[in-house]
Amino acid sequence: MSLSDVVIVGSGVMGAATAYWLTHAQPGLRVTLVESDTRYEKASSSLSASSIRQQFTCPVNIRLSQFGIGFLRQAEQHLGLPGQPVALGLQEPGYLYLAQPAQVAGMQTAHQIQRQAGADVALLGPEALRQRYPWLNVEDVALGSLGLSGEGWFDGPALHQAFLKKAMAQGAQRLHDRVVGLDHTASQVTGVRLASGTTLGCGQVVNAAGPWAAAVAAMAGVQLPVEAARRTVFVLSCPEPLPQCPLLIDPHGWWLRPEGRYLISGAEPAHTEPGLPLEPDWREWNDAQWAALAHRIPALAALRVERAWAGYYEMNTFDHNAVIGPHPDLHNLFFINGFSGHGMQHAAGAGLALAEWMLQGKSHTIAVDELGFERLVRQQPLHELQVIG
Numbered sequence: 001m002s003l004s005d006v007v008i009v010g011s012g013v014m015g016a017a018t019a020y021w022l023t024h025a026q027p028g029l030r031v032t033l034v035e036s037d038t039r040y041e042k043a044s045s046s047l048s049a050s051s052i053r054q055q056f057t058c059p060v061n062i063r064l065s066q067f068g069i070g071f072l073r074q075a076e077q078h079l080g081l082p083g084q085p086v087a088l089g090l091q092e093p094g095y096l097y098l099a100q101p102a103q104v105a106g107m108q109t110a111h112q113i114q115r116q117a118g119a120d121v122a123l124l125g126p127e128a129l130r131q132r133y134p135w136l137n138v139e140d141v142a143l144g145s146l147g148l149s150g151e152g153w154f155d156g157p158a159l160h161q162a163f164l165k166k167a168m169a170q171g172a173q174r175l176h177d178r179v180v181g182l183d184h185t186a187s188q189v190t191g192v193r194l195a196s197g198t199t200l201g202c203g204q205v206v207n208a209a210g211p212w213a214a215a216v217a218a219m220a221g222v223q224l225p226v227e228a229a230r231r232t233v234f235v236l237s238c239p240e241p242l243p244q245c246p247l248l249i250d251p252h253g254w255w256l257r258p259e260g261r262y263l264i265s266g267a268e269p270a271h272t273e274p275g276l277p278l279e280p281d282w283r284e285w286n287d288a289q290w291a292a293l294a295h296r297i298p299a300l301a302a303l304r305v306e307r308a309w310a311g312y313y314e315m316n317t318f319d320h321n322a323v324i325g326p327h328p329d330l331h332n333l334f335f336i337n338g339f340s341g342h343g344m345q346h347a348a349g350a351g352l353a354l355a356e357w358m359l360q361g362k363s364h365t366i367a368v369d370e371l372g373f374e375r376l377v378r379q380q381p382l383h384e385l386q387v388i389g
């Protein structure tokens, strides 16, 4: 049996960020990442829309985003290696949520929460929106909520790779193998069994298995309400430029943002079930969706669909929020799961919080206690209302 201080199951952005912070805080710590798909073909971290917003309704999510944007702005200082600059292409044109009259009260409540948490957001009426975005149709819009700073998008796969490389430069090791079992007693995990036949002995184990986290938890007899929820992203070209285009959240449930010279867009599927094959669902691209986009942005009447891809949200069906921290009974089993489609932006903060929890018994830099596993046991959900698609 080979021995590690920490075994991390999965080396997507969550596993990689955790390994980075652990080895940063404690050089010499033996951290082993076990990864079954070292090309990350199905990992959410490769298939993400990689955007960041401050506009959440749970203050803990705003705190994680505030940390996240600061980290992204200084990614080179954190993650740079000699001769390997970190280029994340961070852009900050904001998120723009649009509300119809029935949604105004909810938007105002969310605005108060966000302002109290220190988010740089503003509410804009239709005339202000028209002036700022002349290409946007606001005839049925009563109010918009715009992030003035700290919101936008970046190269998520590049962030993932930078975490991974830096963690490995700091001493973490990555094993290409699949975790198939967790040996455990009533109070702790004692070994991590691999498909190759090896068993890893370890002090602590982290479940960073993304959309597959429930299967890993089940290996220790733990029920984790995380499902692989397929989402399709469509790549569009628009014949006209859309100056200052933010990440737009339409009241009809779809989102859109620029990506280089294209636009990308997606929506919550009408019908879904866990673990569907990772193929784009072209039924989502229909005349009604096209009409909805062209209604909001008339220039999109002449759009072209260039291609599409599909990825899994690691959806926490309990309350759409992350689970970060130890299991209440299995004290050396830690979770960093269930980000429900907003994990790329929270990886830096979540990885730091978990590393502090593991090394010091508590997360000091960012208060994330309410995201702990206990709320699942107590059946007390912490609902995040602003979940996109």
Ligand SMILES: Cc1cc2nc3c(=O)[nH]c(=O)nc-3n(C[C@H](O)[C@H](O)[C@H](O)COP(=O)(O)OP(=O)(O)OC[C@H]3O[C@@H](n4cnc5c(N)ncnc54)[C@H](O)[C@@H]3O)c2cc1C
Binding pocket: 009, 010, 011, 012, 013, 014, 015, 034, 035, 036, 037, 040, 042, 043, 044, 045, 046, 047, 048, 049, 050, 051, 052, 177, 178, 179, 180, 208, 209, 210, 211, 212, 213, 216, 231, 232, 233, 310, 311, 312, 313, 314, 336, 337, 339, 340, 341, 342, 343, 344, 345, 346
């Ligand atoms: C279409 C789409 C759009 C998104 N848009 C955004 C966005 O705009 N902003 C944002 O912040 N987030 C977004 N997300 C969410 C974000 O990408 C995820 O929250 C994040 O990537 C999750 O990272 P992870 O490391 O938990 O999971 P993953 O990247 O999936 O990594 C998990 C890894 O675990 C490995 N693994 C699983 N089981 C085992 C096992 N038994 N043994 C060994 N290895 C195992 C897998 O192979 C995988 O590589 C989006 C996601 C999708 C799919």
